[in-house]
Amino acid sequence: MVKTFKIDSAKAKMVDKSTLLKVLSYIDSSEVRTPVLAINGEKVRANISLIGHNIRNCKAYYAVKANPDIGMIRLLNDTLLRDGSRCGFEISSMGELKVLMEAGVEPSRIICSNPVKTLAFLREAVDYGVTYYSYDSATEVDKLAVYAPGCNVYVRLSIPNEGSEWPLSKKFGVEVDDAVILLEKAVQKGLNPVGVTFHVGSQCNNIYNWNIALDKARLVFDMAGRKGIELSFLNIGGGYPVKYTKSVLAIDTIEKHINALIAERFGDDVSVAVEPGRAVVGDAGIMISSVTGKADRLDEKWLYIDVGVFNGLMESVGGIRYTYIVETTQHTGNKKSWVLAGPSCDSFDVIDKNVELNEPEVGDIVLVLSAGAYTISYASEFNGITIPKTVIL
Ligand SMILES: Cc1ncc(COP(=O)(O)O)c(C=O)c1O
Incomplete structure (x- = not known):
């Protein structure tokens, strides 16, 4: 019997159609060895061209942590944006710097927004010519003063992350008063304070x-101004959402809102940076996995696939729920509720529960939609299980 991918209307709303079509024809045309992360290059280009477009005087810096694959970096680096420029890149570590160096990204298009950097990375970044760094502690000012003398610094503010599925607020950021103290300290240490950053x-x-x-x-701009520190750089971080199992705010809606807020509060004399990760690559990627086993345990039906929490779907344990499409001979009516688990021996390796899917056979393909961001970059080879390769279609 011929197997097909049954896509009901709820799932159809969650998927980027051009990406799904490309992936289905890739599966048809080649001997796919799963697990593999397939990326629709055209969708990545479309996403990066859109981001920052509705905010005045704004430059997008791709957050490399979302997917640092060298092919992805080259693709982004080669993409001409609507105004003829190329995007920038935000990095946090030596590994991310190395991949940009390998792709030949100029240091003038690189910023570092990790508020606490390793010394080895900082030395290498300075050596390469990176001049923009975030910070949120006095210790980091001392470090930057020694290893990156005179560099441009922007202070990370702490802000509420309510309504964000992957909160980032507790680890980094300071309140307004402390931010101003840190900006003053930067001046005292010979650094060049240029602005602020945050992550929603x-x-x-x-x-x-x-x-x-x-x-x-x-508030920080005003209070710093009264101390004689003129700020002009507003880095609004990342945070734009992609569709996983629910509809989300459209990027142009968010950006028009942000643009109006910036116009009201800052007028024209501010240069804006945005650091999107998830929204550049998330919905451009589909993880192609296959079924390795099935089992009935008490009253639960378990479905095992060759990608799991450790080798790609780490975000599933922190609240991200994916949409899955399964290869099947059955009709969409006969769905069963599954506990979906990965290939390792660890019982932490449970990707999702109550996943409604038609019953596949061992070897059948399961597609994990919107899996382009924070999958490969989080993956480990725990249990000797390989990390999926990335292919750009
Ligand atoms: C400093 C910084 N900038 C940008 C990003 C990218 O965020 P997102 O993928 O939500 O756009 C992150 C994510 O952790 C971050 O820590």
């Missing part, structure tokens, strides 16, 4: 997080 939380579907963040940023 990844997969943010609460548009008001940007209101609070921009109010706080304005």
